[in-house]
Amino acid sequence: MDGTTLYSIGELSRRTGLSVRTIRFYSDAGVVAPTDRSPAGYRLYDLDALLRLELVRTLRELGIDLATVQRVLRRELTVAEVAAAHADAVDLQIRTLRLRRSVLNVVAGNGSSPEETKLMHRLTQLSGEERRRLIDDFLDGTFGTTDGDPAVVAMLRAATPDLPDDASTEQVAAWVELAEMVGDEDFRARMRRTAGYHAGRRTLDIESRAGSELMAFTRLRLAQAGESGIEPRSEEAAPVVDDIVQRFAEVLLRAPDAEFREWLAQQFAEAHDPRVDRYWRLVWIVNGWEVVPSLIPLYAWFVEALAGSRGHGA
Template sequence: MTEDTHAQVRERPRGETVSIGELSRRTGVPVRTIRFYCDSGVLRYQRSSAGHRIFDSPAAIDRLLLVRRLRALGLSLTAIVPVLEGSASLGDAVAAERAALDTELDTLRWRRAALLAVESAPVAQRPQRLELLAAVHDRGAVLDTVVDFWRPILAPLPREQFDGFIEMTLPPLPSEPDPRQVVAYAELTTLATDTQVQTAMAQQIWRSDHAGIRDRHHLLTALPAAYEVVAPLVTANETPRPGAELDQFVHAHATARRERDTPQFRRRLLDGATDDDPRLRRYWRSTAEITGPEPTLGAIYYWLIDALRVTA
């Protein structure tokens, strides 16, 4: 049915009725589909004296054409009915469908990258890679797992700063994720569900004598400033060394413990630390695969610890 024909239909006087067959002919919608729409409450109709369905011609045609066009774009009847009833605008319905499609596309891209990650792995490693990736088929669950991992470690941190930390260490995947990034997410998820890794990470962040910290909030708010001044040195591949950057890091720990920065204190920051735990290094390497060229918190942390070893 052309737009000109549609315009002619609109010009017909109100009150004209058509049979279901005529309605099908004018709109191109099969009779069986029209019956389904009637039974679903999408189309209004009356019964003739002979018991046949009859429809108000202008209203029924306009309504049925709108349904057909929206269905062609993939909208469900559940989304279409509010538009027909006037409780939702056409723009809102289309925007909601587009948003749902974006989510679906993100899911498909994640699955595609995961399949490529298995396909590109050496033959002998494919079963292990498949097992790893099967555990993270839901990308939303990955974020929840990592949040649950860090929340008790950074417990004193205010909500806004905690969210900023998560965003920095686990940014959203790009629209076209690389298979290596999906594998990195899977690695992080596996590590984040290990309570021993969580304990080791807490010890790395708070250092070995974390029980003696009197002001955790101060430490967690002071450390980011120390990390910020070290980041350019890591980016430039500067060799870890003593200096103002390390002093700022140590001072944050000393202040939080109500102690002075002394050689003995610096040695204590290294005693019993978990920095060489291979699982923590895997965690930060996986994070680096996701964050890209920017230095990760782990890279900054290891630079500071290596500089601390020089002085201690």
């Protein structure tokens, strides 16, 4: 092979692996112009045309569109520039496919209806900026732009759920549930009521009345019970609850009976709401944070345990 050799379309096809029809198309489109023609009028191509065709085939197999290929051949773009841009596009396609796979897994696992599937797809297709705006609208709508406690709002913004590009099935399901939750006005009211306690900006009346020593003991016992996997309504929970109730009754000069247990549950329930607790757990999942048992609201466990033990006591 040398620079003076001319090749027919058939020979180019054998050397490049491209079909005769494809080479003819590229020739008609001006991608690879014939160098000459045979006496019978057939197109002939030189070595440069062969090399151009091999480059065209390589770039096309990498998914680069023909218009961009032509710009490379005209030296308007370098192969490196095209490769970098195309790599970014491929990364985006990969992220989209991963997210789509996660959505499909959620649909398959939950047996979602067509309406739920459409909603899930729409919510996960939001851009990162659109997802952040959704949460910003929730915070502004819940606390207002000026009336909310700055520390509380700052805590909530610091924990903004951010769905990663390579989200797992669990993260997609958590994000969809969160997105639906933050648009619910009832949930916003619940968040307004309890957020101050979660941010540590307010204390319960019962905490002030019981004193720091008893509250520290209570939090320790509740954390130990939660970390041990003790269910609040189980038999294993009864000794924990009875001990705490007895200590509160002694400090508050009350009888540890069913009425006192109900009153105590009401006091602790002021800072607890199952949907707000669920919000925080979903945020942890979406952000890929470890769900630390000691950070799960301790009083929620105690309130439920008290509800299952009101027949106890004197």
